[in-house]
Amino acid sequence: MHGYSLDKEALQRRMNRVEGQVRGIARMIDDDRYCIDVLTQIAAVTSALESVALTLLDDHLGHCVTDAIHEGGDTAEAKLKEASGAIRRLVRS
Amino acid sequence: MHGYSLDKEALQRRMNRVEGQVRGIARMIDDDRYCIDVLTQIAAVTSALESVALTLLDDHLGHCVTDAIHEGGDTAEAKLKEASGAIRRLVRS
Amino acid sequence: MHGYSLDKEALQRRMNRVEGQVRGIARMIDDDRYCIDVLTQIAAVTSALESVALTLLDDHLGHCVTDAIHEGGDTAEAKLKEASGAIRRLVRS
Amino acid sequence: MHGYSLDKEALQRRMNRVEGQVRGIARMIDDDRYCIDVLTQIAAVTSALESVALTLLDDHLGHCVTDAIHEGGDTAEAKLKEASGAIRRLVRS
Numbered sequence: 001m002h003g004y005s006l007d008k009e010a011l012q013r014r015m016n017r018v019e020g021q022v023r024g025i026a027r028m029i030d031d032d033r034y035c036i037d038v039l040t041q042i043a044a045v046t047s048a049l050e051s052v053a054l055t056l057l058d059d060h061l062g063h064c065v066t067d068a069i070h071e072g073g074d075t076a077e078a079k080l081k082e083a084s085g086a087i088r089r090l091v092r093s
Numbered sequence: 094m095h096g097y098s099l100d101k102e103a104l105q106r107r108m109n110r111v112e113g114q115v116r117g118i119a120r121m122i123d124d125d126r127y128c129i130d131v132l133t134q135i136a137a138v139t140s141a142l143e144s145v146a147l148t149l150l151d152d153h154l155g156h157c158v159t160d161a162i163h164e165g166g167d168t169a170e171a172k173l174k175e176a177s178g179a180i181r182r183l184v185r186s
Numbered sequence: 187m188h189g190y191s192l193d194k195e196a197l198q199r200r201m202n203r204v205e206g207q208v209r210g211i212a213r214m215i216d217d218d219r220y221c222i223d224v225l226t227q228i229a230a231v232t233s234a235l236e237s238v239a240l241t242l243l244d245d246h247l248g249h250c251v252t253d254a255i256h257e258g259g260d261t262a263e264a265k266l267k268e269a270s271g272a273i274r275r276l277v278r279s
Numbered sequence: 280m281h282g283y284s285l286d287k288e289a290l291q292r293r294m295n296r297v298e299g300q301v302r303g304i305a306r307m308i309d310d311d312r313y314c315i316d317v318l319t320q321i322a323a324v325t326s327a328l329e330s331v332a333l334t335l336l337d338d339h340l341g342h343c344v345t346d347a348i349h350e351g352g353d354t355a356e357a358k359l360k361e362a363s364g365a366i367r368r369l370v371r372s
Contacts, residue, residue: 008122008123008125011122012119012122012123015115015118015119015122016119018115019112019115019116019119022108022111022112022115023112025108026105026108026109026112029101029104029105029108030101030105032101035149035150035152035153035157036153036175036176036178036179038149039146039149039150039153039179039182039183040179040182042142042143042145042146042149043146043182043183043186045142046139046142046143046146046186047186049135049138049139049142050135050139050186050370050371052135053132053135053136053139053370054363054366054367054370056128056131056132056135057128057132057363057366058359058363059128060128060129060132061340061344061359061362061363062359064128065340066348066355066359069345069348069349070348070349076345080337080340080341080345082129083129083340084333084336084337084340085129086129086132086133087333087336087366087369088333089132089133089136090132090135090136090366090370091329091332091333091369091370092278092329093136093139093140093143143277143278146277147270147273147274147277150270150273151266151270154247154251154266154269154270155266158247159255159262159266162252162255162256163255163256169252173244173247173248173252176247177240177243177244177247180240180243180273180276181240183273183277184236184239184240184276184277185236185371194308194309194311197308198305198308198309201301201304201305201308202305204301205298205301205302205305208294208297208298208301209298211294212291212294212295212298215287215290215291215294216287216291218287221335221336221338221339221343222339222361222362222364222365224335225332225335225336225339225365225368225369226365226368228328228329228331228332228335229332229368229369229372231328232325232328232329232332232372233372235321235324235325235328236321236325236372238321239318239321239322239325242314242317242318242321243314243318245314246314246315246318250314268315269315271315272314272315272318272319275318275319275322276318276322279322279325279326279329
């Protein structure tokens with residue numbers, strides 16, 4: 001059971017909303033809507049996804065990484081290194 | 094007819110792929126998949142959306158903004174200011 | 187004469203402030219200051235640099251790129267492609 | 280003693296390089312150098328600072344946050360919340 005199970009319903013509602021927004025963008029392109037309006041929608045989706053990612057990361061640090069740190073040794077080190085990589089990808093994406 | 098009409102099919106294929114990826118992420122959360130794997134998928138979607146946004150922006154500069162600059166005066170200034178705002182939102186999102 | 191010559195003094199004041207902030211961060215590391223405080227300062231510098239970059243880009247679009255578009259043909263295309271690359275680097279950095 | 284003390288010399292070398300780069304950018308503006316070249320340098324500095332921030336964050340998670348998690352309770356929670364805020368600012372800056 002992963003940490004994010006706690007917020008699972010809220011996360012799913014947010015992902016459903018993102019899915020609706022992405023479909024909306026596809027439709028805007030279909031309808032030849034003004035580029036700037038499409039770009040505004042894309043920035044909104046990107047922010048929403050970033051926010052979901054930050055929530056998942058918080059839960060991950062508070063559960064999986066915390067458990068690994070209590071276990072200590074290589075397990076702790078491996079989880080911290082993995083979390084570091086995920087943060088790096090988030091910052092750079 | 095907006096600039097992005099030229100690449101419309103390619104853009105739609107990319108948005109369809111993004112929609113599939115977003116549905117995949119919702120399913121991963123549903124299946125309690127490992128947080129780090131979900132985060133990796135979110136970073137992939139964010140990059141894909143960013144790339145669509147940059148394509149739209151290129152087309153916008155090459156068509157709408159270019160036309161406005163040829164028209165000159167307030168039209169040019171307004172379009173440049175609007176494009177500047179869109180770039181700002183992209184950089185900050 | 188480049189576009190940014192117009193705002194040159196303001197830009198230089200901002201770069202001087204950034205230089206001071208960077209020196210401040212080096213000193214914080216020297217003094218073993220708390221990581222989170224150092225990170226907050228780095229985020230402030232990154233935002234300040236991003237803001238300078240967006241100002242430069244606005245001026246570039248409003249001057250160099252606008253002139254190239256009036257000239258038309260390959261010159262316009264080359265300048266638009268170059269600006270597109272710079273925007274891409276800004277969004278991704 | 281903070282976590283980053285371990286890498287202190289390397290961090291300082293990197294901050295000195297950043298300081299030199301920032302001074303170089305100020306000089307480029309002074310010399311009316313081409314906007315696109317200035318933007319490229321700004322993107323390089325932003326990436327360098329981001330990389331320093333990620334190193335500091337790794338050390339922070341591996342030391343301060345790890346210690347707090349061993350201590351447990353409110354201390355752990357407070358440190359995790361603080362780290363979360365720092366990651367958020369990094370992702371958004």
